[in-house]
Amino acid sequence: MRTREKLREDFSEWYNSILETAEIVDVRYPVKGLYVWGFWGFQIRRFVTDILRELHDSRGHKETLFPLLIPEKEFMKEAEHIKGFEDQVYWVTRGGNDELDVKLVLRPTSETSMYPMFSLWVRSHADLPMKVYQIVSVFRYETKHTRPLIRVREITTFKEAHTVHSSREDAERQVKEAIEIYSEFYRRLGIPCLFLRRPEWDKFPGAEYTIGVDTIFPDGKVLQIGTIHNLGQNFSKTFEIKFETPSGNREYAYQTCYGISERCIASLIGIHGDDRGLLLPPEVAPVQVIIVPIPYKDFGEEEIRRVCSNIKRELSAEGIRAEIDDRDLRPGWKFYYWESRGVPLRIEIGPRDVKEGKVTIFRRDLMKRESVDAENYLKRVRDLLNQEIIENMRKEAEENFISMIRRCSSLEGIKKCVDEDKKVARVNWCGEDTCGLEINECSQGQLLGYSVNEKESGECIVCGVATEKVAYVGRTY
Ligand code: PR8
Numbered sequence: 001m002r003t004r005e006k007l008r009e010d011f012s013e014w015y016n017s018i019l020e021t022a023e024i025v026d027v028r029y030p031v032k033g034l035y036v037w038g039f040w041g042f043q044i045r046r047f048v049t050d051i052l053r054e055l056h057d058s059r060g061h062k063e064t065l066f067p068l069l070i071p072e073k074e075f076m077k078e079a080e081h082i083k084g085f086e087d088q089v090y091w092v093t094r095g096g097n098d099e100l101d102v103k104l105v106l107r108p109t110s111e112t113s114m115y116p117m118f119s120l121w122v123r124s125h126a127d128l129p130m131k132v133y134q135i136v137s138v139f140r141y142e143t144k145h146t147r148p149l150i151r152v153r154e155i156t157t158f159k160e161a162h163t164v165h166s167s168r169e170d171a172e173r174q175v176k177e178a179i180e181i182y183s184e185f186y187r188r189l190g191i192p193c194l195f196l197r198r199p200e201w202d203k204f205p206g207a208e209y210t211i212g213v214d215t216i217f218p219d220g221k222v223l224q225i226g227t228i229h230n231l232g233q234n235f236s237k238t239f240e241i242k243f244e245t246p247s248g249n250r251e252y253a254y255q256t257c258y259g260i261s262e263r264c265i266a267s268l269i270g271i272h273g274d275d276r277g278l279l280l281p282p283e284v285a286p287v288q289v290i291i292v293p294i295p296y297k298d299f300g301e302e303e304i305r306r307v308c309s310n311i312k313r314e315l316s317a318e319g320i321r322a323e324i325d326d327r328d329l330r331p332g333w334k335f336y337y338w339e340s341r342g343v344p345l346r347i348e349i350g351p352r353d354v355k356e357g358k359v360t361i362f363r364r365d366l367m368k369r370e371s372v373d374a375e376n377y378l379k380r381v382r383d384l385l386n387q388e389i390i391e392n393m394r395k396e397a398e399e400n401f402i403s404m405i406r407r408c409s410s411l412e413g414i415k416k417c418v419d420e421d422k423k424v425a426r427v428n429w430c431g432e433d434t435c436g437l438e439i440n441e442c443s444q445g446q447l448l449g450y451s452v453n454e455k456e457s458g459e460c461i462v463c464g465v466a467t468e469k470v471a472y473v474g475r476t477y
Contacts, residue, residue, distance in 0.1 A: 002367050002396075003275045004218060011219040011270070016148075018269060022278050022341045025148045033146040033153025040341055041265070043286035045157060048265060049135055051188055051283065052159050055181045061131040061161055068137070069104040070113045078238045081111060084205020088140045106139040111206065111231075111257065114162055115239035122253060124244045125166045129174065133161035149266035150223065150477055157262040164236075164253045166243055171230055171254035175211070178228040178258040179452065182213050185260070186225070190281050190393040191215055191267050192401040193225065196449035196472060199436045208232035211452055213260075214472070216404045217270045220422035222448060222474040225267050228258040271397050278342030279364055281393060282385040289315055289322040289381060290338045294331050294350035307349050311359070314378060320385065339364055344389050345381060365389050365396075405472075409461065411442040414473050418445035424474035428458035431469050435462035439473060448472045 006014045019025050023038030037045065053063065069092060076082055085108050092104040107113050114132070122130060138158045142151050161178070165171040179195055186193050193215045203210035204227060213226035235241070236252040243253055272279040282288050293308050295301045308324050315322035325334045331348070338346060346362040348369075353360055359377040362369045363384065372380050406417045408425040417425040429439060429450055439462060440447040448471070455468040 002279075002365070004273075006275045007218040007270075007273060011217060014273070015270065018273060018277050018340070019148055024265075024269065027148055031153075033142060033151075035148045035152060037156070040286060044265060044268070044280065044284055045262070047284035047286070048189070048268075049157065049159070051185060052135065052260065055185055056131075056133050056159075056161060059131075059177060059181065060129075061133045061163075064132045064134050065136065066107075066110055066113045066117070066134060068107055070107055070110075072103040072105065074116050075105050075112045077112065078206050078235060080234070081206035085109075085140075088142065090139050090141055107136075108138055108140045109158070109259070110134070110136075110138070110160055110162070111235060115235050115241060118162075118164060118253075119240045119242070122164055122241050122243050125246060128164055128166045128243060128253065129170055130164040131161065131174075132163075133159060135159045147477075149262045149269075152262070155261045157265070158259060159261070160257060160259045162255070162257045164241060164255055166245070166251075166253065168232070168254050171232070171256050174256045175228055175230050178256065179211065182226050182228070182258070182260070185264075186213070186215075187394070188281070188283060188390075189264065189268055190390055190397050191225070191264075191271050192394075192398050194448070194472060195228075195452045197452055198449040199440070199447055200433055202446075202449070204229045206231060206234050208234065212449060214448055214474075215267050215271060216401055216424055216474070217267075217477070218400070220404055220424065220475065222424060222472075222476045223263060223267060223270075224476070225263045226258070226260040229256060231255040231257060271400075272342075272393055276336075276364075276367070277340030279393065280342035280344060281390050282344045283390070285342060285344055286321065287323050287338070287341075287343050288320050288385055289345045289347055290334075290343045291322060291324045291347045291349065292331055292334050292338075293324070293326060294348050296351045299351035299354075303354055304349055304351070307354055311347060311349070311377075315381065318378065318382065320381065335362075339367075345384060347377075347381075363389065365392050408473075409458075411438065411461065414439065414445070414461075415443040418443040418473060418475060422475070424472055427461045427471055427473065428456065428467050429469055429471035430460035430463060430465050430467045432460075432463070435460055438462045439471070443473065445473045445475045448474060448476075 024041035025035040029036050090106040137156045163174050198210040207229035211228040212224050214222045233252045241253045242250045291308050293304045312322050344364050348360040357374045358371045406423045408414045408427050414425040417423050450469040450471040454470045456470050
């Protein structure tokens with residue numbers, strides 16, 4: 001049985017300890033907000049970014065790599081954007097002993113690095129849409145409490161996509177595609193999430209509107225694990241990104257951008273983890289099957305070893321990431337070691353398995369053993385890794401997620417739900433700022449925005465007007 005007592009009691013404590021035990025990140029680097037990827041964590045990161053690349057590449061995004069430094073002049077061009085970021089940027093002002101003539105910022109995000117180049121690249125409507133992305137480090141001088149993978153000052157896994165379009169409609173279509181990419185990404189990771197159109201005061205600096213992607217952690221707090229922004233023509237007017245229409249006019253382009261950071265890995269840890277440690281979706285597990293020999297004194301160790309090697313060879317031939325743990329340690333210790341790292345399947349081979357022609361498979365998601373005939377084990381492993389485990393993880397995560405949400409029909413109700421019960425409130429909201437501000441201020445939580453894909457008839461919780469908009473309010477990270 002999987003238990004989650006430790007996460008519910010003190011999530012922070014559990015989180016910090018698992019980052020260390022499972023070698024996700026080492027927090028001892030001597031700069032605040034900067035962390036070193038551990039070997040296990042970095043491998044997870046690789047498989048996660050592989051999915052991101054696949055999802056963007058298959059929808060016509062081209063991967064690119066822009067410089068880390070942005071000249072002050074470009075950075076300072078878009079008024080709203082500067083206002084949002086100026087107290088969060090790191091400056092480079094010297095090269096060796098010389099004061100630089102042109103001050104440089106370390107990119108906090110890459111609009112002002114990419115868009116001057118876009119104005120050179122975009123010529124005609126035939127060049128559009130243009131979709132690019134990069135996965136890079138960006139720097140933000142965060143003043144709120146920093147936390148590994150959740151609020152960092154060097155975001156080392158910033159997947160940012162930027163697109164350019166010849167019409168407002170095409171930019172809108174792109175927003176939908178971004179929602180589809182992020183839905184699919186989080187579906188594959190088994191992470192339930194909401195797509196919420198943020199209130200005016202919470203949108204990305206320089207955007208026309210922002211859609212936030214939110215999940216709920218075991219402590220009832222909401223983590224924004226991605227955002228999608230429709231930039232309209234705000235940036236194209238600032239950076240002169242124009243294209244020639246079929247009739248020969250020159251018009252400003254429409255743009256969108258959307259980003260995901262290592263918070264997606266924080267959410268894998270927080271959403272699927274349990275008292276034992278991590279539980280990884282097979283697709284991103286650095287080791288998918290750990291094979292543990294269980295030697296017994298009067299039974300041939302050689303024979304067990306041979307069976308384990310065969311299994312490893314057969315699994316590897318199927319493209320399954322399998323390892324044998326033949327360290328000179330007690331099996332129980334090895335079990336714990338791999339369970340805490342979230343390896344989805346363990347195969348145990350002992351004297352009995354060999355004698356009876358069986359294979360013992362342990363499922364990390366159920367914390368349960370099953371014994372299968374040796375001739376069928378490969379198919380069973382394949383089914384578990386390709387489908388059953390992730391489906392079960394998705395179902396469990398979904399149930400936890402739903403149990404964190406409460407329908408509320410008054411401002412007092414929101415206050416009780418969010419402040420006392422530590423849950424997320426679900427309400428009808430007309431979408432107007434004035435009502436939004438009241439909702440935002442009635443509890444310690446924030447109005448996260450209204451759902452872009454759910455509708456439910458009701459009355460705005462503040463003004464009482466009929467509306468189908470469903471909004472969420474919760475405490476946030
Ligand atoms: C953009 N421009 O920048 P965004 N630590 C970890 N993750 C973070 C942090 C942090 N300090 N700050 C933000 N994130 C747009 C879209 C290009 C791409 C994560 O958008 O500022 C959050 O999950 O919203 C956030 O949603 C995402 O990066 C994108 O950052």
